[in-house]
Amino acid sequence: MEPTRPADLQPLPPASLHVLVALSGGSRHGYAIMSEVEELTDGAVTMGPGTLYGTLKRLDRAGLVEECDGPPDIDPGGPQRRYYRLTGFGQRVLDAETARLRNLLRATQRSAGHPSPGTAS
Amino acid sequence: MSRSPDLDSYRWLLWLYPRDFRADFGGEIALLATEIVRDRGGRGRLILALDLLVAVPRTRWEQIMRRQPTPTQLVITLVTLATSVIVLTVVLGLGPVGAVAAGILTALAIALAIGQRSQLARSLDRTDPIRPTSVRAVVTQAWWAPIAAAHGVLTLVFAVLIGLRTDGPTLAGALVGTAVTLAFGAAVLGGLVLRLSRPVVGSGLILLGTVWWGMAFWMVWPPLITAVIWIGVIASTVSSQRRTTRTA
Numbered sequence: 001m002e003p004t005r006p007a008d009l010q011p012l013p014p015a016s017l018h019v020l021v022a023l024s025g026g027s028r029h030g031y032a033i034m035s036e037v038e039e040l041t042d043g044a045v046t047m048g049p050g051t052l053y054g055t056l057k058r059l060d061r062a063g064l065v066e067e068c069d070g071p072p073d074i075d076p077g078g079p080q081r082r083y084y085r086l087t088g089f090g091q092r093v094l095d096a097e098t099a100r101l102r103n104l105l106r107a108t109q110r111s112a113g114h115p116s117p118g119t120a121s
Numbered sequence: 122m123s124r125s126p127d128l129d130s131y132r133w134l135l136w137l138y139p140r141d142f143r144a145d146f147g148g149e150i151a152l153l154a155t156e157i158v159r160d161r162g163g164r165g166r167l168i169l170a171l172d173l174l175v176a177v178p179r180t181r182w183e184q185i186m187r188r189q190p191t192p193t194q195l196v197i198t199l200v201t202l203a204t205s206v207i208v209l210t211v212v213l214g215l216g217p218v219g220a221v222a223a224g225i226l227t228a229l230a231i232a233l234a235i236g237q238r239s240q241l242a243r244s245l246d247r248t249d250p251i252r253p254t255s256v257r258a259v260v261t262q263a264w265w266a267p268i269a270a271a272h273g274v275l276t277l278v279f280a281v282l283i284g285l286r287t288d289g290p291t292l293a294g295a296l297v298g299t300a301v302t303l304a305f306g307a308a309v310l311g312g313l314v315l316r317l318s319r320p321v322v323g324s325g326l327i328l329l330g331t332v333w334w335g336m337a338f339w340m341v342w343p344p345l346i347t348a349v350i351w352i353g354v355i356a357s358t359v360s361s362q363r364r365t366t367r368t369a
Contacts, residue, residue, distance in 0.1 A: 030153050048172020049153040050138070053146040054180050079152055 006089075006096035009062065015055045018045055020064065020086065020094045027068050027085035030056075056084060064090035128155055131169055137177045139184045259313050265353025269309055269327055272346060276306030276334070305333045324358040 012020070022028065022036035033056075034047050047055070059065040070083045086094065132151050135143055157165040260270050280302035308330030316323025328351060335347035 030149055031156050034153070034157075046168055048168050048176060049150040049157070050172045050176025050180065052153070053150055054142075054176055054183075057142070057145065058183075080148075081152070082149055 006093040009064075009093055010097055010100060012093070012097050014045075015047060015051060016059055016064075017094075017097060018047070019052070019055050019059060020090060020097075023065060023084060023086045024091070024094060027070070027083045029070070029081040029083050031081075033084070059090070060084075063087055064093055125158070127166060128158060131173075134173055137173070138180055142180050142184070258317060262313070262317060263353060263357045265350055265357070266313060268346060269313055269331070269350045269354070272331060272334070272350060273306050273309030273313065276302060276309065276330075280306060302333070305330045320358055320361055324354045327354050 018037045019033060021040060022033045030052055034052055038046050064087060065084045066087050068083050068085045131154050135147050154169055157168060260267050280299050308326045312323045312326030312330060331347045331350050334343035
């Protein structure tokens with residue numbers, strides 16, 4: 001049975017979370033996803049091709065991402081690329097995971113004696 | 122697309138991936154590899170090498186876990202495995218009763234693993250290295266968990282300290298006996314940890330890991346403790362499954 005609630009897929013593995021975050025800015029092809037993940041993590045995470053497409057395949061199977069057409073201004077002479085975008089369910093899973101991590105961060109800061117973001121010190 | 126000997130070698134290495142994955146993504150992976158080497162040079166080659174080491178086994182493993190065997194394939198696999206274990210243990214001097222028991226247990230373990238394959242695959246998908254499990258959470262998850270944890274630890278201690286001296290008339294037999302006992306202890310402890318995220322798979326491992334001592338009918342305590350653990354595991358699993366169904 002495929003999961004139908006975001007909670008069924010939580011916590012997301014780090015590679016899946018990075019890909020979903022990279023796709024939250026719009027549809028991208030493989031190299032653009034990889035570069036976006038590298039940029040978002042300040043170069044700490046570089047996904048190789050096998051890891052990236054393995055992750056995309058799992059996310060596609062779970063209904064979190066889907067293939068889509070590329071942008072209209074694409075170079076017709078360039079290499080044929082596959083573009084991916086978030087589905088509605090994928091966006092909900094990403095929102096739920098972001099909220100989970102935010103709560104975790106808040107709890108950690110509380111227990112460490114730091115003020116939570118948005119609270120007066 | 123630029124041609125270079127190392128990228129040609131990389132394209133050949135793509136054959137290590139399963140056929141359907143290669144058919145789906147082989148072209149994209151080769152294109153991405155070319156761009157990585159073009160933009161990152163030596164570091165790009167290192168990324169590709171490390172990625173192959175990690176992604177190929179993982180993709181293969183996922184393919185194995187998702188493949189659905191036919192009933193005939195399943196029966197042939199189980200019979201072959203059980204027969205092989207029986208022959209091996211007889212050759213190693215474990216005796217006919219021990220050999221048959223080892224064969225049956227192996228078949229049961231494989232059947233359980235195959236039956237729970239999709240859940241194991243999902244456990245793999247959900248592996249999260251930033252979420253360590255605390256020992257306290259494992260031991261206090263249910264009233265019977267401390268008993269099962271002690272049982273698992275004692276089984277490991279027994280295997281290491283006593284098993285090698287008593288488990289078989291020959292060194293090979295003792296090694297097999299010790300390895301099997303270690304596996305049962307590890308199954309109980311691993312099941313306790315896994316049960317926190319995957320109740321059914323974890324419970325199955327605990328039941329499998331304790332069955333060995335449950336069969337020691339000539340002693341009082343081992344079967345009694347095993348019975349207590351079995352009752353606890355089954356009752357907890359059934360009630361948690363009912364709760365899940367009601368919530369859904």
